[in-house]
Amino acid sequence: MASSLGRLGFSALLLALAAGCNQAIASEPAAKAKEQADKPAASVAPQDSGAHGGTGEAKYAVPFAWESSPDDPLAVARSFMGEVLRDNKSHAALGVKVFAEYRDVQKPRATVVTCSDSRVHTSAIDETPENDVFMIKNIGNQLENAQGSVEYGVEHLNTPVLFVIGHTGCGAVKAAMEGELSKLSKPVRSELEHLKLPELTEKDENAAWAEAVVANVRNQVAHAVEHFGGRVQQGKLTVVGAVYDFRNDLGQGAGKITIVDVNGNDEPERMKAFVTAISSPGPNQRSATRAKRRGEPSMEAGAAGPSGPSGPSAGEKAWSPNDLAKALADLEARQTKPKPKPKH
Ligand SMILES: [Zn+2]
Numbered sequence: 001m002a003s004s005l006g007r008l009g010f011s012a013l014l015l016a017l018a019a020g021c022n023q024a025i026a027s028e029p030a031a032k033a034k035e036q037a038d039k040p041a042a043s044v045a046p047q048d049s050g051a052h053g054g055t056g057e058a059k060y061a062v063p064f065a066w067e068s069s070p071d072d073p074l075a076v077a078r079s080f081m082g083e084v085l086r087d088n089k090s091h092a093a094l095g096v097k098v099f100a101e102y103r104d105v106q107k108p109r110a111t112v113v114t115c116s117d118s119r120v121h122t123s124a125i126d127e128t129p130e131n132d133v134f135m136i137k138n139i140g141n142q143l144e145n146a147q148g149s150v151e152y153g154v155e156h157l158n159t160p161v162l163f164v165i166g167h168t169g170c171g172a173v174k175a176a177m178e179g180e181l182s183k184l185s186k187p188v189r190s191e192l193e194h195l196k197l198p199e200l201t202e203k204d205e206n207a208a209w210a211e212a213v214v215a216n217v218r219n220q221v222a223h224a225v226e227h228f229g230g231r232v233q234q235g236k237l238t239v240v241g242a243v244y245d246f247r248n249d250l251g252q253g254a255g256k257i258t259i260v261d262v263n264g265n266d267e268p269e270r271m272k273a274f275v276t277a278i279s280s281p282g283p284n285q286r287s288a289t290r291a292k293r294r295g296e297p298s299m300e301a302g303a304a305g306p307s308g309p310s311g312p313s314a315g316e317k318a319w320s321p322n323d324l325a326k327a328l329a330d331l332e333a334r335q336t337k338p339k340p341k342p343k344h
Contacts, residue, residue: 102131109286110134110161111153113220114244115141120167124244125257132286134159140172140216141165143223144194154228154237162224164241165257166217168249173197173212210249214260217241221261232263239263 060066067075109132114120116137122129129135134153136146141164143150153159166173175181176195184192198215202208221241231237241261248254260266262274 106131106134106157108132108134108153108157108159109284110163111150111157111159112136112163112165113138113141113143113146113150114165115139115167115170115172117167117170119169119246120165120244124246124255125165139188139191140170140176140195141167141220142191142194143220143227145191150224154231158236160237162228162237162239164217164220164224164239165244166213166220166241167244168210168213168247170209170213170216173216174209176216177209177212206247206249210243210245213243217243218261218266222264225264241266 064074064078066072067078069075111134112122112125113136116139120137122133122135126133134157136149136153138145143164150162154162172192172195175184175192176197177200181189181192195216196219197212200208200211200215202211218241221239224239225232228237228239232239239262240259242257242259243250244257245252246255248256250256250258252258259271259275262270265271
């Protein structure tokens with residue numbers, strides 16, 4: 001308690017300092033800006049003389065007096081950071097009860113490797129990813145560039161799923177396709193050089209790009225199955241590869257994810273069997289909408305009652321353990337290694 005109070009006191013002090021300093025710090029560039037109002041904006045703004053590091057001079061903590069237009073990077077930075085605080089306020093309003101669920105320990109069910117692309121986020125796959133998705137992002141959704149993080153998720157956190165998600169329109173895959181890496185800096189090049197693509201069969205540019213995206217996901221799954229083969233064979237880990245398609249390049253609908261590989265299997269009928277098996281609520285259903293978390297009335301018909309998830313709606317086939325067993329047996333039938341004994 002004492003340390004909590006100490007932290008609170010320290011935070012309050014920081015806030016007070018920040019509030020007090022805001023004006024003082026802001027007034028300095030403001031005064032300079034006013035002083036140099038007749039000079040061109042470029043002479044007022046801090047100079048960036050290096051490719052990455054600039055001059056090494058200290059930058060202002062509150063540099064927004066330098067803003068010259070709504071498109072000015074400083075104006076964009078101010079807007080973004082303002083939205084961060086507003087969005088975080090809304091997030092914090094979830095309340096202590098929600099955070100208490102995972103305050104001391106994380107228990108994610110999936111290690112997810114996806115691309116850093118700003119159009120690809122957990123919102124596409126999970127409305128409430130907290131404590132459920134151990135997320136790793138890098139350019140081209142690669143395992144080799146993040147081996148430590150991937151091992152941490154799979155072997156230390158014991159997530160039963162390793163989920164690799166590529167996406168259509170991936171710039172990293174495009175760069176690998178075109179092979180013009182020399183224009184890129186060494187650190188970027190070194191992250192792309194593991195990205196190996198097979199010879200593409202599609203002639204249309206977009207179709208070839210989508211083909212390359214799928215091929216990369218399958219390569220990553222193959223790498224994972226090789227690396228974590230023991231876990232996969234013991235049924236402790238399921239490696240799934242999918243493509244998130246916000247461009248509808250795969251023709252399944254914009255925004256859809258398509259599963260393209262499971263444990264090294266990529267045949268369409270096997271993907272279909274897998275999707276059938278996972279399409280009804282499983283015994284470990286954990287997802288909840290944000291509205292539910294806030295305690296707001298659910299808009300869903302047949303929402304989960306106190307006894308657990310409700311059954312499927314009319315017309316849907318009810319899930320049974322046999323379906324999953326059958327689908328998994330089907331998936332494993334092509335694997336040469338012995339099937340693990342079922343656990344009870
Ligand atoms: Zn990408």
